[in-house]
Amino acid sequence: MSDALRNVEPANPQERKLIFANFAVAIGAFAIAAAMAVMQALSRADVEVPGRSARMYYMSVTAHGVLMALVFTTFFIMALGYAVAQRETGRLGGMKLAWLSYWIAVVGVAMTAWSILTFKASVLYTFYPPLQAHPAFYIGLTLVVVGSWGWVYRMIQEWRIARRVRGDRPVSLAMHATAANAMLWALCTPGVAIEMLFHLIPWSLGIKETVDPILARSLFWFFGHPLVYFWILPAYTLWYTVLPRLAGGRLFSEPLGRMVFAIFLIISTPVGFHHQFQDPGIPASWKLLHTFLTMAISFPSLVTAFTICASLEVAGRMRGGKGLFGWIRTLPWGDPTVSAILFAMLLFLVGGFGGAVNAAYALNSVVHNTAWVFAHFHLTVGSAAALTFMGAMYWLVPLISGRKLALRRIAQIQPLLWFIGMSLFSFTTHLAGLKGLPRRVMSTSYSGALPAQLWEVHTLLSAIGGVVLFVSAVAFVFVMIATFTNKQTEPVGTIEYAEPLHVPEGGFRVMIWDRLGFWFVIGVVLVIIAYAIPLYDLISLERFGSPGFRPY
């Protein structure tokens, strides 16, 4: 590709430090959260783990959900963004702001973790009122968001610098995708910031006596659904731009990729009511509009499935694969990054179908608040995103640090273990959910009160899956620690992206999908259409409210 900034410098020591500082928080959060996870899986199956109690369970589920879904993901995504931007422009600007944002977010994580681990904030990662947490929980999470805004600003700046340098040539697909994700985050985080600043923080400090749960939930899901795309877009970025290269192939269509990320920017936010189908106080017509938009947003994911499969087929055939499916075998499964992503995609395939069930207005009532829900999102954020991120670190940490990937054999089987563990954990839990097993209960027999055989086999298999997952998680953390301290070195490199299969004559030009600023504005308009009236109604109806409850 005629790439004006092709021969960029590798990351310098300051840039490397910034990237690794973000990785370190991600890995630390992941390690603690994984330890919590295995105890939860066992507890649900009525295995007597030491210290097992409802109080412990809800503390643990809160810590696990927050550390995995909010901390591990966000810090990984920020690290990846910095790496992509450094590759794009050769030098990261605004290092002071980047570090300031980092420390704001780290202080936020520390406050939040302290409040959860000292049993002052067992409110689960959705922190729905009237469950009430210690103010440090809300203030801490708000600081994490504020810290991430510094990153958003930097990403958009780097994208603009790259665009200016390139003139009529587009920036790399990875930079385009990263900027789209940063803008998406800028669009949705005000929802949760308003929930925190005007409702939950004053309420937890005692300045406000009551809070309106439906309004708070609506603001949460204004942020909560785009949050899932904030996790998935970086995974897609790696699938489009890095996977085909590591697999030895080409990206099937670059313009399709650009379109996909722009569409996500437009319609990820005005869909939040699909998490509130069962909530009173929101008219069905608005829920229906959000349903239609949700159906629309499955389109870019279907395009992605097609484009990535085609790219992989190109890779498999270039490696000599023959026949209808022979190319799958010839993919480099021994490369831990490739296999992690391939397994992540296989699990996501199932998760995608489950998601279509959740999003259907009527079917949602079958699965709402059952175990199905967390079975589903362990395939999406817990695998499609998380396993891709782990695989990406196997590739990116050695590349930028110049330290060889350590414990390679363990790294090679870790993705397979995750795949086996997650299949056991998630598939059985989906089935149990269909039988009516609730989510967020510490004992699925209700401490013996229910006929256990209802879902005994499911929760047992699920717990075994949880143990396998834990082994996989430990393997990942060990590989990372060993790599960061590895004495064996290799030359420091720069990120290389997959070449597109077809390059138009004269190279790519900036197209309509590259104009992210324009799509951001369209996104804002759609958000106003989807939210202004129902939110206005909720605000003007806010009369009763609830005091806080702290059951544990």
Ligand code: HEM
């Ligand atoms: C190490 C493997 C993992 C195991 C064994 C595991 C297991 C569990 C279990 C048993 C629950 C409690 C469900 C309930 O009672 O409702 C849970 C909740 C959750 N998990 Fe995981 N999990 C793992 C990895 C992950 C990953 C990688 C993520 C995301 C990056 C994740 C995100 C969540 C979230 C957001 C919740 C919901 C908490 C809530 O309902 O408030 N988990 N997990």
Ligand SMILES: [Cu+2]
């Ligand atoms: Cu959603």
